[in-house]
Amino acid sequence: MRPVLLLAWNYLREQRVFLIVLSVYLLVGTGWLALSKETPQLDDLSFLVKQQAEYAIVFGLFMTSGAIFNDQRSRRILLVLAKGIDRGQYLAGIYLGSTMALFAYLFLSWLASAVLLSRVGASVSSLAAVMTAAGIATLLSAAIALFYSTMMHPVLAVAAAVLTMSVPHAFAILLLPSFEAVLPVYAISSAVIGWDPNRPLALPSYMLSIAIVEAVVFFVLATVTFRGRDLALSVD
Amino acid sequence: MQPALEFDHVGKSYKNFFGRSEAVALRDFSLQVNPGEIFGFLGPNGAGKTTALHIAMGFVRASSGGGTILGKPFGDAATRRRIGFLPENVALYNIPAERSIRFYGALNGVRDPELRDRTRKLLGEMGLEGVRSRKVGKFSRGMLQRVGLAQALVNDPELLVLDEPTSALDPIARVEIRELLLRAKAAGKTIFLSSHLLSEIENICDRIAFLIKGQIARLGTVAELLEASGKVEIVARGLQSQVLAPVRVEVLPSSNGVVRIRTEKARSREMLEAIWQQGGEVVSMNPARASLEEIFLQLANASERKQEGA
Numbered sequence: 001m002r003p004v005l006l007l008a009w010n011y012l013r014e015q016r017v018f019l020i021v022l023s024v025y026l027l028v029g030t031g032w033l034a035l036s037k038e039t040p041q042l043d044d045l046s047f048l049v050k051q052q053a054e055y056a057i058v059f060g061l062f063m064t065s066g067a068i069f070n071d072q073r074s075r076r077i078l079l080v081l082a083k084g085i086d087r088g089q090y091l092a093g094i095y096l097g098s099t100m101a102l103f104a105y106l107f108l109s110w111l112a113s114a115v116l117l118s119r120v121g122a123s124v125s126s127l128a129a130v131m132t133a134a135g136i137a138t139l140l141s142a143a144i145a146l147f148y149s150t151m152m153h154p155v156l157a158v159a160a161a162v163l164t165m166s167v168p169h170a171f172a173i174l175l176l177p178s179f180e181a182v183l184p185v186y187a188i189s190s191a192v193i194g195w196d197p198n199r200p201l202a203l204p205s206y207m208l209s210i211a212i213v214e215a216v217v218f219f220v221l222a223t224v225t226f227r228g229r230d231l232a233l234s235v236d
Numbered sequence: 237m238q239p240a241l242e243f244d245h246v247g248k249s250y251k252n253f254f255g256r257s258e259a260v261a262l263r264d265f266s267l268q269v270n271p272g273e274i275f276g277f278l279g280p281n282g283a284g285k286t287t288a289l290h291i292a293m294g295f296v297r298a299s300s301g302g303g304t305i306l307g308k309p310f311g312d313a314a315t316r317r318r319i320g321f322l323p324e325n326v327a328l329y330n331i332p333a334e335r336s337i338r339f340y341g342a343l344n345g346v347r348d349p350e351l352r353d354r355t356r357k358l359l360g361e362m363g364l365e366g367v368r369s370r371k372v373g374k375f376s377r378g379m380l381q382r383v384g385l386a387q388a389l390v391n392d393p394e395l396l397v398l399d400e401p402t403s404a405l406d407p408i409a410r411v412e413i414r415e416l417l418l419r420a421k422a423a424g425k426t427i428f429l430s431s432h433l434l435s436e437i438e439n440i441c442d443r444i445a446f447l448i449k450g451q452i453a454r455l456g457t458v459a460e461l462l463e464a465s466g467k468v469e470i471v472a473r474g475l476q477s478q479v480l481a482p483v484r485v486e487v488l489p490s491s492n493g494v495v496r497i498r499t500e501k502a503r504s505r506e507m508l509e510a511i512w513q514q515g516g517e518v519v520s521m522n523p524a525r526a527s528l529e530e531i532f533l534q535l536a537n538a539s540e541r542k543q544e545g546a
Contacts, residue, residue, distance in 0.1 A: 003343050010329060010339065075327035079387065082293055083343040084317030230296040 003085045007093020008100060011067065015101050018063075022105050026052075030112035034119060045116050046197050049127065052109035053134035053192045056102050057185065060142035063101065065149045065157040067094040068226075077231060088223035095146055095219060102138050106131045122197045129201040130192055133208060137188040140211045141165065143218035144183070150226040184211050238307050240395050240426040241269040241292060245301035248287055248450075261287035262450040264301070269428050274421050276441035276458075277430040278528070280536050284450040285430045286324060289399055292428075293321055306395055317344050320393035324400045324430075326384035330373035333364050333383050341390035351390070358386040361416065363409070377404040385413065389420075396420065396427045402436060414440055434528040438462075446532065448539045454531065461531060467524035468504045470497045475516030498524050 012019070029048075033040050068091075071077035080090060110131045114124045144164055148157035169186040172179035180187040184207040191203035248262040261284040269275045279285050290296045292303065294311025308315040328336050337355045346354065359365050362382040367375070372383055381404045388396060396417075402410045410433075417427055417440055431437055437444060444461055446454040454461060473494045495516075499507050504521065511518055526534075 002345075006339065006342055013331070014329070075323065075325055076329060078295065078323045079321070079326075079328065079340060079384075080343065081295060082316060082319070082321035082323075083340060084313055084315075084345055085343055086313040089313075228297075231290070 003083075003089050004092045004096060007080070007085075007090060008096035011094055011097025012101055015063065015097070019101055019104065023108055026105075026108050026112050030115060033116055039120060040116065042117075042120050042122050042197065045113070045120060045122070046195070048116070049109070049113040049130065049197075050193055050195060052113065053106070053130055054189060056106050056109070056134050056138045057141050057189060059105070060098065060102050060138035061145045061158050061161055062154075063098040064094060064142040065145040065161065066154040067098070067146075068149050069154045072231060081231070087227045091146065091150075091219070091223055091226055095142065098142055099139060102142070103135055106135050106138070117197060124197075126195070126197065126200050129203075130195050133188050133201060133203055134192055136208045136211045136215075137185045137192075139215040140183065140218070141185050143215040143222070144185075147218045147222040147225065150222050150229060181207060181210055183214060237271065239268040239304070240271045241267075241275075241303070241305050241397075241428055243267045243288065243292070243301070243303040246288070246291060246298045246303060247300035248284070248291060248296070249299050260450055262291075262298075265447075265450060265452065266301075267445055267452060267455070269426060270443075271426050272421065272424055273442040274417065274427040274429060274440050276437035276444040277428065277447065278432075278434070278437060278444060278532060279447035279453075280532075283447040285447055286399060287450075288447070289397055289428075289430060292397060293319075317391060318394045320388035320391065320396045320398075322381075322384050322388045322396075322398045322401050324403070326380045328372045328380065328383060328387075330371050332369050332371055333375070333379075333386075334359060334368040336372055336383055337386045337390050340387035344391040346391050354390050354392065355386075358389055361412075362386045363412075378406065378409065381405060382409070385416075394425060396425060396429075398427065399430045400432065401429065402431070402433060410436065434532060438528050444528070446535050448535055453535045453539070458528075462525045462528070463523050466501055467498050467526075468501050468521055469524040470499070470504070470507055470511070470521045471495070471519040472497065472511045472516045473519055475511060475514045494519065 033045075068077070071080070077090075081087065110127060113127055113131075117124050117127065141161065145157055145161040148160040148164075152160060165183050165185045168179045168182035168184075171182075187207055188203060188211065191201055191207075195201055243265050246262050246265045247260075249257040249260045252258045265284070265288060267288075277285055277288070287296065291298050292305050292310055293316070294313075298310070303310055305312070306315050306318055329339070331339065334355060337358060338351055341351045341355065359368050362385060364379070364382055364386065367379065372380060375383065381401070385398075385401060388398070401417075402413050405413060414436060417429075421427060421440075429437070429441065438458055441458055443455070443457050445452050471494055475495060497507060497511075501523075508518060508521070
């Protein structure tokens with residue numbers, strides 16, 4: 001477990017500029033809205049909350065899809081994988097690091113949203129559910145992107161991940177609505193977009209359970225695929 | 237005795253997107269590195285040296301054949317804890333030198349206080365004490381190579397796999413690293429060393445393998461390889477080198493009125509008589525020692541000629 005934590009912490013450190021920019025953006029935005037003389041509208045704040053939650057899902061896709069590629073391109077991966085760690089541990093480090101970054105972002109978003117919603121007297125009771133749902137959708141989207149990134153360029157991995165998540169959604173529209181439960185990133189995302197601060201989040205809890213299980217499955221698939229691949233480095 | 241590193245009929249070809257073989261890096265490559273020896277691995281660019289090292293470390297998989305490293309199949313993660321690896325181009329995360337060495341040591345399961353002590357000792361040995369807190373992103377190539385060597389040694393490995401360990405170092409640092417490797421050998425460690433610096437290989441290696449186009453072209457101890465020319469070198473004085481022109485011999489550059497002649501062992505008697513007849517004096521006669529550079533060039537040229545002929 002220690003190597004995974006070391007790699008996760010290293011990954012977080014590598015992403016620190018991105019995290020600092022997001023944190024400052026949230027802090028400045030919240031401060032500006034909280035301190036302005038005009039009271040913000042509930043609809044505007046609600047939109048802001050949903051936007052943060054959706055951003056996390058998109059960031060999850062991009063962060064994990066580029067991690068292996070960046071380490072391979074810079075050749076830093078060689079010294080890491082020359083140590084007594086399994087490739088699965090290396091991937092777990094990346095996945096844990098990106099999850100920690102995104103959950104930190106969602107936590108900050110939750111704090112900022114809670115401050116602002118309280119200011120307009122809106123309920124914050126379902127806010128935690130929105131952020132949790134977004135966090136779980138992030139876990140799944142990141143795992144799918146990680147799986148594809150073990151064999152593809154990051155841009156293609158993002159495209160493949162988006163396509164993979166779109167297929168059940170398309171089937172749900174064209175064939176059977178219950179297809180939404182397969183890879184339910186779109187379903188969770190739609191529920192977050194449709195969220196009303198005065199009502200509970202309209203999302204069955206089994207969707208979240210399915211997303212967690214599928215995230216684990218995609219992570220295992222990523223590990224198996226990555227173990228069987230040559231590190232694509234030019235030779236002398 | 238179990239070899240420290242063994243390649244058993246390893247083949248490796250790189251394939252393109254459609255599965256067609258694009259380049260063959262290794263062909264039926266077999267080699268054994270014995271425990272406690274320093275083994276030199278030589279070959280021109282593109283010979284397959286790095287591919288062989290990467291297969292041993294488990295970065296790439298052999299297309300055919302296999303092998304063991306410290307008695308376990310290539311790619312075994314637990315075994316890598318007992319190995320120190322230095323790649324040709326050292327690439328590190330941009331953190332301070334001391335933290336970098338600690339990071340790689342910790343990945344290999346080394347814990348404090350052992351990790352702290354070893355890191356400090358290595359920083360001293362590599363001449364990095366003064367820059368321990370500086371981020372490696374600001375380091376020169378030579379300094380990066382020192383950090384790379386330190387991280388390879390931090391787990392006190394049984395086997396060192398080094399790809400061009402001194403290519404970016406100045407002559408003083410090269411001597412220091414050479415001494416460090418000899419100390420490691422004296423401590424019972426095995427060193428598998430790929431290098432283009434032939435004098436370095438000649439000075440410290442017990443055995444050498446020349447790899448040409450993915451195959452072992454020559455293998456042996458340094459003495460065996462250097463003396464395997466089947467020629468003798470005669471040093472004579474008191475005669476002009478021109479008088480030897482009619483005799484088919486190789487006259488080597490020399491000074492102080494001394495003539496150095498290299499000829500086939502079978503013709504040594506004929507040569508000695510020719511020198512005496514010309515009034516010369518034979519100073520010495522020894523088996524000719526070809527330099528590693530000569531052997532290297534000879535093998536590389538032979539390979540090129542063979543390719544052109546084909």
